[in-house]
Amino acid sequence: MGQTPSHEAAHASKAELTAHLADKFARRCYEPLELYSFKDNFRSLADHEGDVRYLKEDTVARFLEVPDILGVSPVIFQMVSFIGAFPFLQDAPVILSFEQMIMVVAIMTERYTKVLAKSATNRRKLLFKSMAVYDRKLSEIKSQVPASDVDSSQRDPRSHALGFAVDQAGDDDDAAEDDDELVLAALDALDINDAFKTGDSHAATTHGAMIPADNFRRLIMLLLLVSPLNPQESLSAYADRVTGSALNSLRATAENVLSAFIDVERSPGITFAQFIEVLPTNFPYLFDGFNPLFEHFLFSKNLDFSKHKSSIVTPASTTLALPPLLQEKGQILNLDILSQLSFFINGNDLFRRLRLLYSGADAGYSMGSFESKVFNWRAPTILLVSGTRLEDAESRRGSEGVFYDSLPPQRFPNGSGPDRDRLVFGVLIRQPWRVTNRECFGTDDTLLFQLSPTHDVFPASTMNKNYAAFTKPPATHPGISFGSPPPPTTSSSRHAPLRNLGPVSLTLDSSFEFGVFNHDNTSRGGAFSTSVSRKYDFQERFSIDDIEVWGCGGDEEAKIQRERWEWEAREAEARRRVNLGTGDIAADRALLEMAGLIGSNRSGGSMG
Structure with a gap:
């Protein structure tokens, strides 16, 4: 040419x-x-x-x-x-x-x-x-x-x-x-x-x-x-x-x-x-x-590379079988949701690299089991929570009433039509999880998102750093939150203060029964940006159906987590043997003396 x-x-x-x-x-x-x-x-x-x-x-x-x-x-x-x-x-x-x-x-x-x-x-x-x-x-x-x-x-x-x-x-x-x-x-x-x-x-x-x-x-x-x-x-x-x-x-x-x-x-x-x-x-x-x-x-099936032994190109028919896109099955995450995530999270971090760390359906819906399964992962994680929208009612009883009473009285309308009441939210966190005291954790590359019934992504802003919080008692409202400041410790007054919901935030209560997503479009200064497509105020209150946490990483991250789990298991067994006895009184007494728990001027109590 x-x-x-x-x-x-x-x-x-x-x-x-x-x-x-x-x-x-x-x-x-x-x-x-x-x-x-x-x-x-x-x-x-x-x-x-x-x-x-x-x-x-x-x-x-x-x-x-x-x-x-x-x-x-x-x-x-x-x-x-x-x-x-x-x-x-x-x-x-x-x-x-x-x-x-x-x-x-x-x-x-x-x-x-x-x-x-x-x-x-x-x-x-x-x-x-x-x-x-x-x-x-x-x-x-x-x-x-x-x-x-x-x-x-x-x-x-x-x-x-x-x-x-x-x-x-x-x-x-x-x-x-x-x-x-x-x-x-x-x-x-x-x-x-x-x-x-x-x-x-x-x-x-x-x-x-x-x-x-x-x-x-x-x-x-x-x-x-x-x-x-x-x-x-x-x-x-x-x-x-x-x-x-x-x-x-x-x-x-x-x-x-x-x-x-x-x-x-x-x-x-x-x-x-x-x-x-x-x-x-x-x-x-x-x-x-x-x-x-x-x-x-750009690849022809008519080319026979077997005739060129020195060629570094491998024909598709002889390539090694790839591992499955999703190695474990979840209650929320399936192949379609995985593909949807790849529209805003790089697919190299997702396909064939996710590991199910925590599933409420398997491990139990409690913060204790969540902590034991997730906190040892030293790479990014994706939390997914699915739920069913709560219908408005004049009076509520039991745990649902307690949850509603903890929320601010201001109530925004729902974010989608009444015919689509199954909700799925999620968060990508690139830092390891930890218990929150006074300050939240997470970085400015944290992502808060909604997958259903409307896809929406809320990137982290730099207004404040209230990205993620894992709060345990004696906080007034223990649980997991994203985009909200950590709750204060228990108040001495008879009535605990209401939850402080961030302008764009997701909050899960400590029993993993209920959650609320808040989108205050008119406010400024939140940890996450408002929606680019839904430029109005809305709020979703829902009962939690499932919670999952998936670890992003390969074999090395999984090895570190496994070693940490094994170490904790050995430590727990050692504590159990010390507390309950091994059956060998002399050996137990020697171990306790070495630890300085008995002997000299101490008394270890009866071993019989």
Whole structure:
């Protein structure tokens, strides 16, 4: 393909410029063996019409092994047909020929950064455009009518036809702010003059565009499925996650994720403003699963590495079997929740690395058993708690009444509709647990989050350091809390003070029966930031169903914890033998004398 001199770039055709950019991507983004494999795959997959060789929708879906039952193949093909037009996005959709697929794979695997080093650090805007459609009528309704005034029965998220964000959108008031940095960086790499850029860079606008809710729901289900995927690992290995009850679980988890962007009962789709605001905090790793999925194009099954004994590359058929994604089964954590966690916690810390340290269902719902199981882990931990929302009632009795009486009288409304009353909250703590006296523990990388029925992440702020507290008696309200100051010691007055709930906080009582999540959006100064999507006050009071703590770490962390447990077991046995006797009175007396407990002027009591 060669180099295109700067003075010739302005006069080159789009086809020539596309070929030049594809050549740059091919040379700089791929290793020689990867490029050879890509060519072999394309040659074996492509259909042809005349001299044009191209990939069809079903070919792409079949090669990537996208499950038919998800119905996501049209969404994926829309995305790649749009991205294949890069950097001339106004020409989308395009035929997926060899040069277009070179750029698709480079962008979907984030290898483009080797060429466009000065571009934006992410591809979020381009991905939004590749999924979006433009519907003037729906856009005007959404911008003019408050969501609360719109009858959800009149909204059908599937009512608009499949299309692209590059459809004519009328006047774009945001054009000055709609420059796509990836596009501009690509044009800079091609030495295209400013006049050429002005004519093309604004064609694929985000103004008035939205991603249909149903399309995005299907894509989320695929992203949950591919999130743990390794390069060269077949997606068919996870076929059992899209059948029967597992498929229902996958769909329910996707619904929780989707609700972080919009209320599907009131909105037909996701605008760019919603997309770009929610993504960085709640889903920084949402699209990471595309990387290994599209890297399948860079490994050819037709290559026989057994003929090259000196090669360091191992074919997929001979790779060692990987350990399971989740080595132990929990009451709360399953593969779908694990994938959901990987959308905001790096998957390298999660998949095949979590160990169940504490389960209330197995070890008992008490702070004592919690402490004995969790406190020896010297690596990050993830606490998960599930519960059922408590219904409002005029009077309450027993332990529920005691819990309610300890809460401040101010009561915010629930955070979600009454038809979704199963709640799941969690916390990522990177410091070892300890008993709290006057100061909380945790660091500014602690994460408080909600997984169900709405996905939400509340990063630690720097306003104060009340990140985590494990409080035992004589505190007025012992228990576990996140985002609230430690409770004071027992008051001398007859009435204990009310719980001091932080602006954004999660509190579990010491009996592990009840919990409360508080989100005071109007307050400032909390240990955790408020929600980026739910900008209002809400509070969830719930009865606890299950509590789990999972340790993040490998064999070394597990070994340290096991040795600590064994040491404590030996110490406990030694104390028991001293207290109860071994049956050998002389030996026990000698041991106690050595410890200075009896003999001389001391009396050890009767040993008989």
